Amino acid sequence: MRWRELAAADVPAHDDAIGAIYDGRFDVVVVRAAFDAAVLGEVGRRLDSETFDPGWERPNQRMPPEDVQLLGTDAPATPTYRAPRGVSLEAYLAGAAAHDGRAAAMFGPGYDAVGEIRAVLARLAGGRPVALARAADGRGYAPFTIRRLADGTQIGLHHDNHYALDLYRELAPQLDTRTLVSFVATLRGPRAGGELVVYGARSDDPAVPRLAGGFAYDLPAVEAAYPSARFVTGAGDLFLLAAGRCLHRVERIVGPPSRVTMGGFLALDRAHERVLFWS
Numbered sequence: 001m002r003w004r005e006l007a008a009a010d011v012p013a014h015d016d017a018i019g020a021i022y023d024g025r026f027d028v029v030v031v032r033a034a035f036d037a038a039v040l041g042e043v044g045r046r047l048d049s050e051t052f053d054p055g056w057e058r059p060n061q062r063m064p065p066e067d068v069q070l071l072g073t074d075a076p077a078t079p080t081y082r083a084p085r086g087v088s089l090e091a092y093l094a095g096a097a098a099h100d101g102r103a104a105a106m107f108g109p110g111y112d113a114v115g116e117i118r119a120v121l122a123r124l125a126g127g128r129p130v131a132l133a134r135a136a137d138g139r140g141y142a143p144f145t146i147r148r149l150a151d152g153t154q155i156g157l158h159h160d161n162h163y164a165l166d167l168y169r170e171l172a173p174q175l176d177t178r179t180l181v182s183f184v185a186t187l188r189g190p191r192a193g194g195e196l197v198v199y200g201a202r203s204d205d206p207a208v209p210r211l212a213g214g215f216a217y218d219l220p221a222v223e224a225a226y227p228s229a230r231f232v233t234g235a236g237d238l239f240l241l242a243a244g245r246c247l248h249r250v251e252r253i254v255g256p257p258s259r260v261t262m263g264g265f266l267a268l269d270r271a272h273e274r275v276l277f278w279s
């Protein structure tokens with residue numbers, strides 16, 4: 001487990017945090033105050049309401065401890081309890097189109113959330129351009145989602161090496177699929193819990209302990225066998241994580257408040273000339 005933490009003001013010109021994650025020099029890069037904390041914090045506060053529903057999707061509703069609330073698509077680029085093998089590429093693109101702009105709209109007309117995300121990622125991309133992933137017919141992938149984890153919920157131990165899913169049929173051949181990087185910025189932190197916990201256990205290691213049935217990981221056994229690190233982030237902070245390579249989870253939330261984040265995935269293209277992002 002190797003990580004690096006720095007303030008946005010200290011990010012060197014043409015920093016290549018993304019390349020460093022690909023090369024395995026780091027598994028996690030935390031950039032404090034990468035975004036305007038006041039802007040993100042205000043959106044997080046407004047979204048953290050039991051009376052105002054901006055249109056949350058709840059793809060894990062049937063599994064209450066994992067009941068993440070999502071804005072930006074009804075068909076995320078990951079397995080969910082609603083779609084355990086991920087959705088089809090068609091359903092993914094339809095979900096992205098139907099929800100296009102809904103997450104960004106939460107920031108109001110004065111803040112270009114997608115542009116800000118692209119600009120922040122570009123500072124960590126080694127001088128490479130950063131572009132939204134697009135289908136062969138030009139349709140855009142979802143640029144990011146906003147996620148809310150309320151009291152008692154969590155994101156269980158997993159990795160995001162999902163290139164074999166149908167929804168990656170067009171994208172994976174364009175990418176260096178050695179890993180997949182998560183980018184996540186915090187809008188609002190919970191009272192307790194909600195830390196990102198990252199393990200030395202690798203997604204391609206068949207020896208990582210699993211529960212009977214072979215599907216879910218055995219968390220206590222993983223915790224006993226592998227080193228881990230915990231990351232606490234506040235409004236405006238960003239992390240990049242080698243989510244395709246490292247097992248990770250989000251600790252159970254103690255709220256209120258809820259934990260509200262925005263994020264997605266990114267990868268280098270095959271030629272290492274561009275960074276593509278999607279959610």
Ligand SMILES: O=C(O)CCC(=O)C(=O)O
Pocket residue numbers: 147155160182183184196241243248249250261262263
């Ligand atoms: O912190 C989040 O909102 C999601 C964390 C996660 O599991 C990921 O980015 O892969």
